[in-house]
Amino acid sequence: MSSQMRRIALARRPSGLPVPEDFALKEAPMPAPGAGEVLVEVTHLSLDPYMRGRMDDAGSYAASVDLDGTMVGQGVGRVIASRDDAFDEGDLVTGMTGWASHAVVPAQGLRKLDDRLPPTTALGVLGMPGFTAWTGLRDFGRPKAGETLAVAAATGPVGSLVGQLAKAAGLRTVAIAGGAEKCQLASERFGFDAAIDHRACVGASALREAIAAEAPDGIDIYWENTGGKVLEAVMPLMNTHGRIPICGTIAWYGGADGTEDRLPKVWRSILVKRLSVNGFIIFDHWDGYPAFLEEMTPRVAAGDISFLEDVAQGLENAPAAFISMLTGGNTGKQIVQLA
Amino acid sequence: MSSQMRRIALARRPSGLPVPEDFALKEAPMPAPGAGEVLVEVTHLSLDPYMRGRMDDAGSYAASVDLDGTMVGQGVGRVIASRDDAFDEGDLVTGMTGWASHAVVPAQGLRKLDDRLPPTTALGVLGMPGFTAWTGLRDFGRPKAGETLAVAAATGPVGSLVGQLAKAAGLRTVAIAGGAEKCQLASERFGFDAAIDHRACVGASALREAIAAEAPDGIDIYWENTGGKVLEAVMPLMNTHGRIPICGTIAWYGGADGTEDRLPKVWRSILVKRLSVNGFIIFDHWDGYPAFLEEMTPRVAAGDISFLEDVAQGLENAPAAFISMLTGGNTGKQIVQLA
Known part of the structure; x- marks a missing residue:
């Protein structure tokens, strides 16, 4: 075992x-359990948009990362030393390891993985992003056959599963995605x-027209991953009694992007259209994770669910991969494979 | 019977x-049923903020009033001619009479009133505003004992009942209200x-400080009647898993009031605090009206519920009373007593 991590x-x-x-x-002495x-x-590390919130001082969903603290995150890896009866050396596990080559994790925070599935599925389609899609769509999207769903960041790990689950529900x-390549992915x-390239639409009005053409009956569920231009485009297309689960507002991590006050129109639309807008954070919903795994693991194993991973190499490249992901530079679930 | 209405x-x-x-x-020949x-x-006519929306061309919650059409609204009055077995001359009734001295109404759109209660209660505390408060608080506010509720327009017919029902639920x-007199009404x-005079607070920050001082544990339910400065003040005080039933946005009937884009902050707060924001319009909920009447009529009759009416005199003064109401010039449920 290396003496440094x-x-x-x-x-x-x-x-x-x-x-x-x-x-x-940073390097540090190898910790002992x-x-x-x-x-x-750690063999694979997950990069997710929520981590941007943890970098702020306070006010975001969960505890901030301290200055000089290790960036939080979920990883998968092999047990190399165990002081708990439930785990043995060599076990394939996942847990909140942080952005690190090694981590000491309490046994109750670890889960053994099924060796028959690729271990990275535990970070994506069967991990937090997949569970986010499944929970949010069921609890806050409340899909009904015959309705129309629109989702931005549609080729991301959450959006792509939201789309597949909604499609399966009738x-x-x-899809709204950035660039022709992602649109092709979304469709194929x-x-x-339908898939709409928001980069090809200058301004919210042009984007709205493009979406409207593909949503002739209006939009019943807008899955909010982004905020910004997409929200502005979609809001007038929402149907009465529509639902907006807010899962992320990645377009606004860098601050506001508009000049006029868009709040009055949006707020009034919520009233006039009797919309149900619910912010949710998957960390509140872990109770439902076993049910999710029970339902989705066989579907993933059977190949009924498509997923896509974008794998960066080496812990040292995690920051660049993370920054790129926040501006849509990734294609699929962003993972870092450790050397 | 007069020949003109x-x-x-x-x-x-x-x-x-x-x-x-x-x-x-306008005058018109008396209609025949x-x-x-x-x-x-019609003896009494109800004036309500939703009517402003009906004056617009489209896009509001319900059918617009046509140009030269009679303004919509609920009235109470006496039956003076009936061609339906369920109603007799002299019956005290309520229904959608519009802003008019007389109206022909389909029998199934009328309800007989209990002579033992003041007839105007059918327009206020036991009418649409009362039913709005009762339904919205129960379905979208979901109050729990020990929580804190804030409501703007707190001495209005909706806000005043929301407050009393919430207080009774522990x-x-x-209250947030305009002027010292209304604040006194709210409290006494x-x-x-607690009651806070938003007019005494210059800007959203000052209003926020005043509210925060009276809501030391934060706000779990913000009953949205107004939008505007109150919303901006309240949003940072919302607790995790808070609820915002949107019942009205009267501050924005005249258009936006801000210069910067307040949407990103509000939208992100909904996510970070996992808020549930629901627009609702009472016209979707009439199924529940009998249950409301059954529960609330005895409470009103017993004097357990306070209500307040602001009565203007004469149909010709309805427009001025309505305009005044939209800017908070009334105190209590606005009613017009017909000559």
Whole structure:
């Protein structure tokens, strides 16, 4: 076993979009597990938009990462030392390892993985993003056959599963994605009924026209991953009694993007159209995770669900991959494979 | 019976706050009821904020009033001619009479009133505003004992009942109202735990500080009657898993009031705080009206519920009373007593 481990620390709090200088690669002595703890050698790390919120001082959904603290995140890896009866050396596990080559994790925070599925599925389609899509659509989207769903960031790990679940439930599904390549993915790989390239539409009005053409009966569920231009485009297309699960507002991580006050129109639309707008964060819903795994694991194993991963190489490249992901530079679930 | 009736017509569509020229007082021959219809002599007419939406061309919650059409509204009155077996001359009834001295109403759109209660209660505390408060609080506010509720327009017919129902359910209740007189009413007559005069607070920040001082545990339910400055003040005070039933956005009937884009912050708060924001319109909920009447009629009859009416005199003064109400000039449920 190496005597040193590596980790990515929060070097300073970003303003808007993070930059490489906000992160620092550090070495530290290899930690030893205490009683009831397990030492994991991380093989794959998940990068997710929620981590941007954790870099802020406060006010986001969960505890901030401390300055010089290790960036939070889920990883998969092998147990290399265990002081808990439930885990043995060599077990394939997942848990909140952080952005690090190794991590000591309490046994109750780890889950053994089924060796028959690719281990990265535990970070994507069967991990937090997949569970987010499944929970949010069921609890806050409340899909009904014959309705229309629109989702932005549609080729991302959440959006792509939202689309597939909605389609399977009998909805018309409209993808909004950035660039022709992602639109092709949305249609061909993820089975959306239509895909719209928001980059090809200058301004919210042009985007709205493009979406309207593919949603002739209006939109019943707008799955909110982005905010920004897409929200502005979609809002007038919402049907009465529509639902908007708010899962992310990635377009606004860097601050506001508009000049006029869009709040009155949106707020009034919520009233006039009797919309149900619900913010949700998957960390509140872990009770339902076993039911999700029970339903979705066989569907993934059977190849009924498509998913896509974008794998960066090496812990040292995690910050660049993360920054790129926040501006849509990834294609599919962003993962870092550790050396 | 007079041979002529009088009505208030929509003379033109207002831009922002209506002005007297948007209305016209007209005379017309007295209508005669057809089979299954009833002719009502209106004694009291209800004025409600939703009527402003009906004056617009489209896009609001319900059918617009046509140009030269009679302004919509609920009235109470006496049956003076009936061609339906369910109603007799002299019956005290309520229904959608419009802003008019007389109206022919289909029998199935009328309800007989209990002579033992003041007839105007059918327009306020036991009418649409009361039913709005009761339904919205139960279905979208979902109050729990020990929580804190804030409501703007707190001495209005909806807000004052929301406060009393929440208080009875064990919540701390914070009123936001315009002017010292209304604040006194909120505390003394309607039993709010605290009352804040938004007119005494310059800007949303000052209002926020005043509210925060009276809501030391944060706000779990913000009953949205207004939008505007109150919303901006309240949003940062919302607790995780808070609920915002949107019942009205009267501050924005005249258009936006801000310069910067407040949408990103609000939208992100909905996510980060996992808020549930639901627009609702009482016209979707009439199924529940009998249950409301059954529960609330005895409470009103027993004097357990306070209500307040602001009565203007004469149909010809309905437009001025309506305009005044839209800017908070009334105190209590606005009613017009017909000559």
